[in-house]
Amino acid sequence: MKNLIKNFFVKDTYKTLGKLTFLAAFINLVIECFNRGSLFEGVEHMISNPLVFLYNGLLILLTLSIALLTKRRVFTTLLISIIWIGLGITNFILLNSRVTPFTATDFTLLGDGTTIFTKYFNDFQITLVIIIGILLLIGLIYLWWRGPVYKNKITYFKNTLMVSILIIIFSIFTQTAISTNLLAKNFGNLADAYKDYGFVYCFVNSVVNTGMKKPKTYSASAINEITTKAIGNVENENEAKKPNIIMIQLESLFDPTTLKDVEFSRDPIPTLHKLASEFTSGYVSVPSIGAGTANTEFEAITGMNLDFFGPGEYPYKTILKETTAESTAFNLKELGYKAHAIHNNDGTFYSRNKVFSNLGFDTFTSVEYMNPIEETPTGWAKDKILIKEILNTLNYTDEQDFIYTISVQGHGKYPNNPEGDLQTEETTDEVTNEATAEALEEASNSEETVNPEETTTDVINSEETSNAEETTTENKKPSKAELLKAYSSSPDYIKVDGFSEEKDYAFEYYVNQLNEMDKFVEELINELSKLNEDVVLVLFGDHLPTFGITQEDLAVNTLFDTPYVIWDNMNLPKNDRNLQTYELSAYVLEQLNITNGTLTKFHQKNRYSDEYLRAFELLQYDMLYGKRKVYGETNPFEPTDIQMGIYDEKLTDIIEEEDRILIKGDYFTKYSKVIINGNTVKTTYISPNELSIKKQELESGDVFTVGQLDGTYILSETNEYIYEKE
Template sequence: MKGIKVMKIWKNKPLLTDIIVFIILPFLINLITDSLGMEKFWGGFEMLFSKPFVFLCNTLIIASTIAPGFILKRFRYFWVCIVSSVWLILGIANYILLSTRVLPLTPHDIQLVDVLPIMMKKYLSPVAMAIICIFLVLLLLTLFTIFFRTLAMPKKKTDIKRPLIFFVSIITSTAIFLKIGIASGMLETEFRDLPKCYTENGFAYSFSASLVGSGVSEVEGYDMNLMDEIVAPFKETSANDIKTPNIIFVQMESFFDLNSLNNMEFSQNPVPNFTKLKNENASGLFTVPIIGAGTVNTEFEVITGMRNSDFGPGEYPYKTVLLETTCESIAYNLKNHGYTSHFIHNYLGAFYGRNKVYSNLGYDYFLSIEYMTGYEVNVNGWAEDKILVKYINESLDSTQGPDLINAVTVQGHGSYDIDSGYTKHLTVTECENEEMRASYEYYANQIYEMDMFLGELMEAVSSREEETIVVVYGDHLPSIGFEDDDLEGRSRYETDYIIWNNMGIDYEKEDISAYQINSKVLEKLNITDGVINSCHQNYKNSENYEYYLQALEYDMLYGDKYVFDGKNPYPPSLMKINRRKMTIHNVVKSDIIDDTYTVIGDNFTKRCYVRVGFKLVPTQYIDEHTLQFRDHSVEEGISITVWEKDIGNSDKYQYKNIQNMNTV
């Protein structure tokens, strides 16, 4: 009897096709995406046999996205091809990200599509990029072919009843199994450790859960009474008791104390200056929200005091809520005490939307790599960090009052599979993984040069006759494959920090999280401004600490703003890009090349253009003091200015045809 039923199914080609497409295909896609996500050839089978229920839930999620094909009649298989392609592309993208930055793919990464070409160039070889491009072209051609063949097929009357039953059955089954999985704890809902959660819960479920979760969730019991209870013990800052030194935060890219690595030895200490600072000043382990990438999420915690893990899995607040609203920050909290705030970063200003977000965090000035001159790049193309000493000093010199400076470095960024073309200050003398020796060595040498920058910075700050606090910390561990077992006395989510000052302030040595650091600094200065800052200072030892912190985050950014009496008190700052003023000293005509002129002045950048009268002319950047242009309309007395999009115009220079240049 059973054999007859099987034969009937076998002979019923439409039914057999549906079984293959809507049951077997999701199973195979899940096998592939889980194998890619676990970076193991048999990873999908490992999940299937070790966690069959989790594997089933992931398969059902994929099946439910394919299921609309049941009711699309003749376009059903075109839909199946599109959805299957999307899942496979997501799985491949996840594998690439895991192998380059450690963190898995989340829907929030799609918001970074504007920087995708930059990252591909940094991390993928030309061959890999060519293979990806060929694959995408072939995929598009295949989809177009299927679509037009489907259009050419004659329309047939089909019974919608059975497809509709199949569709509803799959959607209902998926919902039921997910509810059981979440209720039983077999599927997680809180993603504190993204790589681990993706491995434990499967790619399809983890990615989908990240898709529906963003922002800070409302806490249980949220209302005005709760918020009043939280802020009741908060006190206003007393102007008589506070100290207002310069405060410098230095966020070091992929930096931590390499001496904590197990089973690895170096020919010399990779971080001698940091070791000295750590031994002589307040220091400890520094818990960060990310591994291998996502610098801005550590940056976000340090600046705002908010926990990134309270937001959606893999969310970048810089690319979501902070594009829309202002937020309490250390810059806002210090503004009332006469501070001028500066952000300095030796990379592209638009990366992660920093050029927009910092205004919503209250900063007065932002200087990015586009406006820096005289810097060098390493073999990987990242700007070397030593250039930051110059610009930190310039920022301190530019004001009479106290300064807040956040400097974010970039030199230690990957990729790390480089074995030549750089200065070797040290070598790896012992390591267990010989295949990774070259990568470890390149990374250690970049960290050594970053440590040299740190030494230069501390020497420069120490020589100034100004009260100053310097906070140095690593943003995350590198994307080089370190596991917890490779690290002595710490996890992959812990770097290091130090707090140096020349005021005799005794900061406690302790292990802290990134979101606690700015409050720790301000507490010793008797500065209590800001509800998040006050929350840390009042509740850090309370059992309700994390609950109160999340309640404040929700209320301030998404809720009714009870703590602000219903109105956000932080207006966006009128942030200026690059405070260095462009000046023209002279404009000289060449006597060799017709209509060619050289502009001599100060603080020019590669983004500068010369304006002759009201007309912008093509401009060649020579160096920070020299620009060159060609124009036939230059005449005695015409006004010439240098223009840059984010800075504006220099003062006008009235051209006088007095000097000629013999060379160009």
């Protein structure tokens, strides 16, 4: 036995293991310092939570122990170390851009995030990241080629046994830690969990703990019991009302007047405050803070609970890409409604262009189908464009409409100073602040808003020349710094006193964007009031903004509560109640005596039941991952043939001129691109009926279409136009 132990712990092996243990502890300390944004707090965590720190270090050691099975131990160790520290740095960067920490699901958003990435980071930061990445790659390649190689013979059996022992110790530690509540399997608050249990454990948990786990009590009899008792025949004695139903999820909506010791030069959201005093209102408890718009959206549309999923999950990027799910859209279509989604941001973000089909929407109008668009100084589309889109959608159909709208104006990242820390370009021409302010004021007062990429020459220097073909150094759009200075010098600008000195300008900027969103709501209601149709308008927020607001900063409510109000032109009674987001749609329908939908009935009948959450989890699992016993073991919901935009874009004519080719048609926007024989061509937007491309040689039989592009992704295309040479 003594010889076995002696041979097992050969000198170089246990020395290497000792070094790896020390390295794992160091890596874990570095990661926790990034996780907390402070060296002091990282060290404090190590001292005050030694068992949690030890567990996370052991998890890192497990990955580093792979080096014992390779000849290139230095390379393998360095590569794994870089990966762990890189994950920690990524988490740090994201925490400074949003409140939600880094999870495995964020990798699925990489394709969607290319357009949003430039709004969070400036050109210098993006370039620096790329340069560092390239240098690391070159360094790793060189290390693999020229680095030291372990010269002794690897005893694979013994080393594998050693790694296996580490795995067994880790498994026992894990089970003990969870059973004693040292660690948690599911996180109510993701941000708090990363602080309490460490980045490494939480991140790995987000990798392995995905989807919904099968509840222990899941069975046919359990679902039958819920179907009979918890759902049953929920019928309302009163006749169902069938108005147009519009839900607007307002980006980062928050009532800043609930902050302690913070004063405003005037009420930032007077319209919403007035509506709350006259119509049904309250607060909805949303799934996350500072980010996670799609998850609030998921709960509101489906009536399902995100808490039943693994930590950091986005169902839009997982299960809803694979299957349909019951939704308010599907349920209302049973009553003859048409279902529409509207979002003044990219159509592919969170895969909405595909997911909305699985949620029963007939049309989806994203920013690529909107025109004209006015942008905020930081580059997000203003919400006022949604008024036109909502009214167009209502007028487009003869049936009642269910319109789910997601706004974007209040989105971060918010600028830290009026110089514009998000500035990505400098203008070579000198445009004065006064001229910029005049341009913005003129744009805001005009019925035709200024195209943010093609500001007209009579307002301010144009980005494009009069023939819309060439850009000169004398004709540049204003920089973000100039736009921000003009914005903060407006006479209507709201001043804030008493907020954090470090973020006072950023918060003040946010408050003024919030005020514009409030004006958008006022203008929308004014337009809806003119209609000769019944309308219910539901307004609510997706999450709090990213300012590090703590519970102690709030006079009322929690960090997960955002306001909601239900406006109508039908004289519905005022029934205030605080809700979970997944209850919102069912509660709105309850005011209209509508009970369509399994979860609609369930929420309306069981919200105060002691067995509510247990039955809810069983039901949701059955509907998404189980055998769909509640539907008779079939899926009654078929994906819709979703139409992007409510109008069919048309290509009607190709006209050759001396210096350009004109493309005639209908419903073009600045996102419209000419496609010739399958190849996208650089396109200049002129008007909703006209585009142009540079003069080029055309042949008879060339196939023209116009596509609506989100980056390089073609959301939809017009009819084909076959060119015939004269």
